[in-house]
Amino acid sequence: METIHTADAVRITWDSDPVKGGAVVVGRDRIGAVGKLDDVREAFPKARVRRWPGTLGPARVHEGPLPDAPSPRERVHAVLKLGAVAVLEEYVDSAELRSAAERNDVVVLPRARNTAIVPTGRADLAVYDEAGECVATVCAGRLVHRRR
Structure with a gap:
């Protein structure tokens, strides 16, 4: 629907x-x-x-470090709460954080884009x-x- x-x-x-x-x-x-x-x-x-x-408008790309939080899932959710659905790979520095991003459909980008x-x-x-x-x-x- x-x-x-x-x-x-x-x-x-x-x-x-x-x-x-x-x-x-x-x-x-x-x-x-x-x-x-x-x-x-x-x-x-x-x-x-x-x-x-x-x-x-279009969701944003979070261009800095992900906010601090107790778990990778909560760090990704903190980005979503800011209106961003993409992050830069340089700030996704662990397998757990990358997995949390993937599970939530957050795109990991090599560089920022419009x-x-x-x-x-x-x-x-x-x-x-x-x-x-x-x-x-x-x-x-x-x-x-x-x-x-």
């Missing part, structure tokens, strides 16, 4: 102009469509709708409130973090 994620504003890249009333359709682990909410709802009438406060919401691309999204705090993270189509 598809899910439509919509927010006050949607950005295809974090440098692009925001789209007011925008939405992103996620099916399994892929982006199905990006556009205005009304158009997306018409094209996907059976999809459930998740409304988020703030700005929705991120974007692209139809048919992997469904990696993040929502941030006006203060810049992460409200929600979608990693490979799964909602992995939601601030209460």
Whole structure:
């Protein structure tokens, strides 16, 4: 079943102009469509709708050391809570940490790269409130973090 994620504003890249009333359709682990909410709802009438406060855009690449935590799983989850679904391999310095990243579908990259919401691309999204705090993270189509 598809899910439509919509927010006050949607950005295809974090440098692009925001789209007011925008939405992103996620099916399994892929982006199905990006556009205005009304158009997306018409094209996907059976999809459930998740409304988020703030700005929705592509999930980020965490470019520094993973936050300290008691276990590798918790270190990876701390990155997800920041709105990132990718980390740099130079900071994934143990087999346990790499395994935790893989189990959570967190991508390990050789170097940083730009991120974007692209139809048919992997469904990696993040929502941030006006203060810049992460409200929600979608990693490979799964909602992995939601601030209460």
